[in-house]
Amino acid sequence: MSGTKPKGMNGMKQLIIGMLVGLVAAPAAMADVGVPPTVWSFRTEKLEYRLGKKENSLAWDFDARVGGDEYRLVWKSEGLRILGGGFAELNNELRFQKPISAFFDTFVGVAASTPDGEPQRYYGSLGVTGLAPQWFEVEGALYVSKFPYIRARADYRALITNRLILTPEVVLTMPLADDPARGIAAGGASAELGLRLGYDLIDRSVAPYIGLNYKRSFGGTAKLVRASGGSVGELTGVLGVNFFF
Amino acid sequence: MKNINILRPLAVFLGLSLAVPATAKTYDITVDKIRIDTGSFKKTGIGYNGSQTPTVLRFREGEEVTIRVHNNLRESTSIHWHGLILPYQEDGVPGISFKGIAPGETFTYRFPIKQAGTYWFHSHSGFQEPEGAYGAIVITPKRGEAVRADRDYVVQFTDKHPHSGSRIFRNLKASADYYNRSQRTAQDLIKDAKAEGLIAALKDRKMWGAMRMMPTDVEDVQGFTALINGASTKQNWTGLFKPGEKVRLRLINSSANAYFDVRVPGLKMTVVQADGNDVKPVTVDELRIAVAETYDVIVQPRERKAYSIIGESMGRTAMVRGTLAPSAGMVGPSFPLRPKPRLTMADMSGMMSGMDHSGDKMGTADMAGMDHSGMGHSGSDMKPANDMPGMDHSGHDMGGKSMAGMSGMSGMSGMAGMAGAGQASSKGKMRSPSFYAPGSGLIPTAANGGKFLGYEDLAARKPLYRDRPATREIEIRLTGNMERYIWSINGKKYQDAEPIRLKYGERVRFKFVNETMMAHPMHLHGMWTILDTGKGAYNPAKHTVSIAPGTTVYTETEVDAAGQWAFHCHLAYHMSSGMFRKVIVEGGPA
Numbered sequence: 001m002s003g004t005k006p007k008g009m010n011g012m013k014q015l016i017i018g019m020l021v022g023l024v025a026a027p028a029a030m031a032d033v034g035v036p037p038t039v040w041s042f043r044t045e046k047l048e049y050r051l052g053k054k055e056n057s058l059a060w061d062f063d064a065r066v067g068g069d070e071y072r073l074v075w076k077s078e079g080l081r082i083l084g085g086g087f088a089e090l091n092n093e094l095r096f097q098k099p100i101s102a103f104f105d106t107f108v109g110v111a112a113s114t115p116d117g118e119p120q121r122y123y124g125s126l127g128v129t130g131l132a133p134q135w136f137e138v139e140g141a142l143y144v145s146k147f148p149y150i151r152a153r154a155d156y157r158a159l160i161t162n163r164l165i166l167t168p169e170v171v172l173t174m175p176l177a178d179d180p181a182r183g184i185a186a187g188g189a190s191a192e193l194g195l196r197l198g199y200d201l202i203d204r205s206v207a208p209y210i211g212l213n214y215k216r217s218f219g220g221t222a223k224l225v226r227a228s229g230g231s232v233g234e235l236t237g238v239l240g241v242n243f244f245f
Numbered sequence: 246m247k248n249i250n251i252l253r254p255l256a257v258f259l260g261l262s263l264a265v266p267a268t269a270k271t272y273d274i275t276v277d278k279i280r281i282d283t284g285s286f287k288k289t290g291i292g293y294n295g296s297q298t299p300t301v302l303r304f305r306e307g308e309e310v311t312i313r314v315h316n317n318l319r320e321s322t323s324i325h326w327h328g329l330i331l332p333y334q335e336d337g338v339p340g341i342s343f344k345g346i347a348p349g350e351t352f353t354y355r356f357p358i359k360q361a362g363t364y365w366f367h368s369h370s371g372f373q374e375p376e377g378a379y380g381a382i383v384i385t386p387k388r389g390e391a392v393r394a395d396r397d398y399v400v401q402f403t404d405k406h407p408h409s410g411s412r413i414f415r416n417l418k419a420s421a422d423y424y425n426r427s428q429r430t431a432q433d434l435i436k437d438a439k440a441e442g443l444i445a446a447l448k449d450r451k452m453w454g455a456m457r458m459m460p461t462d463v464e465d466v467q468g469f470t471a472l473i474n475g476a477s478t479k480q481n482w483t484g485l486f487k488p489g490e491k492v493r494l495r496l497i498n499s500s501a502n503a504y505f506d507v508r509v510p511g512l513k514m515t516v517v518q519a520d521g522n523d524v525k526p527v528t529v530d531e532l533r534i535a536v537a538e539t540y541d542v543i544v545q546p547r548e549r550k551a552y553s554i555i556g557e558s559m560g561r562t563a564m565v566r567g568t569l570a571p572s573a574g575m576v577g578p579s580f581p582l583r584p585k586p587r588l589t590m591a592d593m594s595g596m597m598s599g600m601d602h603s604g605d606k607m608g609t610a611d612m613a614g615m616d617h618s619g620m621g622h623s624g625s626d627m628k629p630a631n632d633m634p635g636m637d638h639s640g641h642d643m644g645g646k647s648m649a650g651m652s653g654m655s656g657m658s659g660m661a662g663m664a665g666a667g668q669a670s671s672k673g674k675m676r677s678p679s680f681y682a683p684g685s686g687l688i689p690t691a692a693n694g695g696k697f698l699g700y701e702d703l704a705a706r707k708p709l710y711r712d713r714p715a716t717r718e719i720e721i722r723l724t725g726n727m728e729r730y731i732w733s734i735n736g737k738k739y740q741d742a743e744p745i746r747l748k749y750g751e752r753v754r755f756k757f758v759n760e761t762m763m764a765h766p767m768h769l770h771g772m773w774t775i776l777d778t779g780k781g782a783y784n785p786a787k788h789t790v791s792i793a794p795g796t797t798v799y800t801e802t803e804v805d806a807a808g809q810w811a812f813h814c815h816l817a818y819h820m821s822s823g824m825f826r827k828v829i830v831e832g833g834p835a
Contacts, residue, residue, distance in 0.1 A: 159428055159430040
């Protein structure tokens with residue numbers, strides 16, 4: 001890092017990558033017998049091309065994690081880049097995650113939202129993530145800053161066959177304060193619904209998929225969107241491939 | 246016999262021994278990085294003496310062996326002599342018996358061979374054993390085999406996976422069902438709905454979903470190619486015979502993860518030995534060999550044709566065929582995989598009772614309320630756990646309790662095959678010792694509808710020890726969290742647990758309570774594990790005992806080996822995740 005202070009997105013990225021590389025490299029030596037070695041994984045939930053009415057875009061959602069049974073360091077990244085434009089969304093979060101029950105982890109972290117053309121936002125994050133009864137992957141988190149919001153997420157993997165998997169997903173975001181510079185109003189929620197049909201091509205490492213993604217804003221936020229001439233709801237077709245290493 | 250009786254005093258008088266003089270032979274093993282070819286995939290792995298065909302060490306009972314192990318790997322290694330009774334410093338477990346064998350180092354093991362039978366050896370470092378670091382040990386008894394055979398073959402099974410052991414472990418930690426390609430699908434739901442009605446099918450899904458458990462969770466790791474003596478079905482390991490000859494097959498399961506159901510279609514197998522110790526011969530059609538177990542069987546092919554040795558994994562995801570043939574180049578017939586078993590609520594019963602008294606089933610170290618500290622892992626003197634308040638597994642382990650009451654009874658063999666057949670519902674009533682939960686989905690049946698070997702069939706040919714009451718009982722609860730792929734003993738992983746302390750000269754009774762939904766082959770190093778099959782002094786002495794889900798199994802150990810020993814589940818990825826303990830034997834000869 002040569003003493004450079006993390007500055008904005010690039011600095012943050014460097015910092016995160018540096019930490020992860022360090023953690024993966026450190027426990028390379030063979031662990032004692034009976035003592036689980038530190039493990040890492042990289043997994044995309046989305047890595048896709050979105051075909052919209054007005055424009056096409058690239059979107060991703062991945063996490064890279066390293067750790068053991070007692071704690072885990074997780075880097076989560078989500079982004080949406082308009083083709084021929086800039087980053088409409090860019091969120092990076094570094095979490096320290098710890099089990100609290102058989103199926104759930106709690107986490108604290110720092111998050112940065114740094115899309116193009118909008119003011120940057122930094123948050124402290126606090127949440128719970130895990131596997132709910134009936135196999136729903138769920139997550140709820142509070143992002144704390146001058147512009148706090150709550151985010152909840154759930155998905156379900158329906159096995160058509162052992163390799164052909166349909167994944168419905170819902171993400172709800174509820175702003176708790178007005179952030180006019182970003183066109184967000186307190187209480188004006190936004191929702192994202194996804195339905196993706198994937199096929200595990202190589203193990204679970206490579207899984208191409210097709211699907212639909214629908215985004216909609218509500219309440220005050222929707223009003224602000226309309227006022228700026230945007231559309232409140234947006235349906236896109238998606239074509240992507242997920243990786244899991 | 247007569248001659249010996251006359252000659253022995255004479256020999257003593259002359260200062261001679263009639264026994265074969267204890268020779269001191271030297272054996273060399275190199276540990277090498279090799280290419281492994283299964284016929285369906287190639288990968289880099291580890292082999293002894295540069296080969297994917299396992300090395301067979303042939304010893305004689307009474308000899309003093311010197312084994313020089315040269316490590317050609319770029320990482321440290323070790324060899325554990327699985328099932329051998331030897332000084333603990335020679336046992337080959339890094340961090341417990343010694344410090345391991347550094348790259349380039351030649352380590353010399355020296356120990357006397359005090360036993361006979363079929364055993365095996367393997368690396369106890371990292372994931373080297375799944376990578377191929379295993380071989381067989383055949384020890385000829387001083388006075389010859391109790392049951393003679395004309396031919397003698399090692400049949401060593403393994404589950405060779407295209408992924409490296411560390412990658413498999415990493416994937417299981419990231420997603421416990423990573424390798425489960427036998428999960429129930431929408432298609433299964435439709436099938437089940439047709440068979441049992443939609444409501445029943447949905448109810449069943451709901452029940453499993455509520456527990457977040459999978460009834461298909463029989464084999465953690467699927468996608469492997471099963472091998473016999475390093476050869477896949479395509480590569481067809483073959484043993485030759487002349488029609489009418491008796492052929493001894495020394496079955497060894499050196500898999501990382503897979504149990505095998507073994508049969509030789511068309512022939513009966515007479516089981517004469519289990520885990521290196523002779524048992525009263527029992528004739529069966531098929532047997533299940535847990536990971537790390539050995540069984541010696543005698544078959545007698547009478548026809549001049551090729552017979553198949555079939556090893557079918559317990560989860561029915563893989564099969565290997567070897568051939569017994571009157572001449573080289575022949576291929577035994579093939580058989581399809583049988584339908585995949587599914588776990589039932591019976592297999593979950595241990596989990597449920599575990600939840601009753603532990604609250605949250607985290608399986609991680611920092612969980613208070615479930616640790617039962619002082620119960621066994623600390624070795625504090627413990628009375629039978631049945632008396633302890635809050636420990637009652639209410640009915641779930643009736644099998645265990647009634648079994649305890651029946652130890653010492655003989656003549657149980659007639660009840661073979663009844664295990665788990667449903668008699669158990671009569672609470673507290675006498676029944677056969679059960680090594681599967683009543684109604685378990687894992688209860689095996691023979692492919693030809695004949696006799697399937699069960700632990701209840703095993704009786705020692707000659708007891709190794711005189712029978713005596715155990716000095717105390719130690720409870721070993723097998724615990725875990727499947728979703729997180731954490732495996733533990735008494736709710737604690739190895740790194741968080743105190744060693745189990747035993748006293749030299751005592752006889753301890755282990756009460757294994759399986760509170761998970763998987764079978765665990767538990768292996769105690771250095772001392773025999775006498776499995777309570779209800780036969781008193783004739784209970785068989787084993788080195789590895791499989792504890793089926795939802796069952797309670799009792800074993801006893803004569804603590805007759807000083808030092809410190811490993812004690813663990815022999816599924817490679819369960820052991821690595823923490824289902825492991827150090828056992829310290831206090832006192833005894835230095």
